[in-house]
Amino acid sequence: MTTAQTPHEQALRGAAHTALAAPSIFNTQPWRWEIDGGHARLYADRRRQLLVADPEGRLLTVSCGVALHHARMALAAAGHAVGVHRIPDPADPDLLAELTIIGTHEPTLAELHAGSAIARRHTDRRPFTSQPVADATCHDLIIAAETQGAHVHLIDDNHIAVLAFTAIKAGALQLSDPAYRAELADWTHRPPWSGEGVPTETAVRAVPRRVPVRDYAPFGGDTTRPGRESDRGARYLLIYTDADNPDAWLQAGEALSALLLAAVTAGLSTAPISDITELPTTRDQLRTLLPGLGHPQVAVRVGYPPPGEPPPPTTRRPAEDAINPRC
Ligand SMILES: Cc1cc2nc3c(=O)[nH]c(=O)nc-3n(C[C@H](O)[C@H](O)[C@H](O)COP(=O)(O)O)c2cc1C
Missing domain, CATH: 3.40.109.10 (NADH Oxidase)
Structure with missing residues (x-):
């Protein structure tokens, strides 16, 4: 009953x-x-x-x-x-x-x-167009995120090369680790009915762009068409926190959500970037971009989407698995 x-x-x-x-x-x-x-x-x-x-x-x-x-x-x-x-x-x-x-x-x-x-909101891994995201728009996203307690640093054009370098390094180091490859293969090859994981159809193959994105399809598989753009108008925002503990991580997540939803409201496409924070060496390099002390948590690429089919939406688990589950 x-x-x-x-x-x-x-x-x-x-x-x-x-x-x-x-x-x-x-x-x-x-x-x-x-x-x-x-x-x-x-x-x-x-x-x-x-x-x-x-x-x-x-x-x-x-x-x-x-x-x-x-x-x-x-x-x-x-x-x-x-x-x-x-x-x-x-x-x-x-x-x-x-x-x-x-x-x-x-x-x-x-x-x-x-x-x-x-x-x-959906993650869009295609390169965004050359139409620049205005400073004022970025400012609005920063305000939306910072009201959640974390900090946001807008990476300026002079430092994009540092970000690109950390992304290349993170990709090379992670993909050369068999344990990482196994974990990636596991989460990119879930059966569609499971409602979890990243289907390769939402990934894009590597194309020239300002900052490479995580490769979710290094083992092949159908991918989204990347289009002809190269992220020239995209902006990169780095969410960071004063502390590096579960309270701060939760706050960073709330800030990430606020930033993503504000970006969607502003008509932008978005893609979180966390591979650059997953290894101590690249996370340390990211720290050099911050205006002061702090712990990088996750970055976000925002921009105007290219013409063409957007990636298919990812699926979700059935609600009964996540809300009052039996076990
Ligand atoms: C904390 C966090 C880290 C993420 N890191 C990455 C990343 O490094 N690269 C990427 O392309 N997407 C990244 N994503 C996006 C997820 O892969 C994506 O949210 C998930 O596959 C569900 O798809 P959706 O965003 O389209 O709903 C991240 C998302 C979160 C919340």
Whole structure:
């Protein structure tokens, strides 16, 4: 027998459902929601951690932060005021956040836009066009992300070569590691019905561009047509934090979500970039780009999409696997 859900419980379930669309490292969707009695608890799902690319679970936590922000925006846009308790129980570090509806709320325009951008956001790995993303637009994205507590550094043109160098180095080092190749092959060859992983159809083959992107199809397979552009108008934003611990990683994820949704609202295409932060050597090199001290967490490429078919959307796990799952 199922017990009737209260309106708050229904709204929390709806938000967790909406948050399934959140981007995550290798589309691992490394979270689980437990909803009961007016609370939604977000847990890290360690079984979905990338043990080679992400041994500390940093990008797992960043991904959960994205899902948290998506859920918060869905609730805010639906007119709910929400209390958020981050990492509430030191005895249970996998419990990353607890959401409680505490009243009604008049959504801001930014929240309404963010809520409606969730379904329209997809990672686009094609090179973006030469149409430059204006400084003022980048400024808006930075403000949106920084209200979530992390910092954002806009990489200026003089430093693109450093970013490109770290991306080339990360790609070469990772792909020469058999353990990384095995992990990549695993997550790029999931059966379509599983609703997880990165299908090669969403990857693009290597083409000349300002900063190379992670190669998700080094073993072959169908890929998206890259078009004729080379990212000349693209801008690169680096999210970084003062601390380097789970609280900071969660905050970086919330900032990543805010930045991506604001970019979609501004008519931009987006692609997160984290390979450059996955090895200590390239992550250290990225630090030299920051205006002060800080820990690089994840970068984002934003730009205007080329003409032609966009990559197909990636799929998601069934909701019952991620929301109040049986095991
Ligand atoms: C923390 C994080 C790191 C990511 N790193 C990369 C990356 O290095 N390269 C890339 O092309 N996509 C990256 N992505 C995008 C994911 O691969 C993508 O979100 C996932 O495959 C689901 O596809 P979607 O964004 O189109 O929904 C990252 C996403 C997150 C949240």
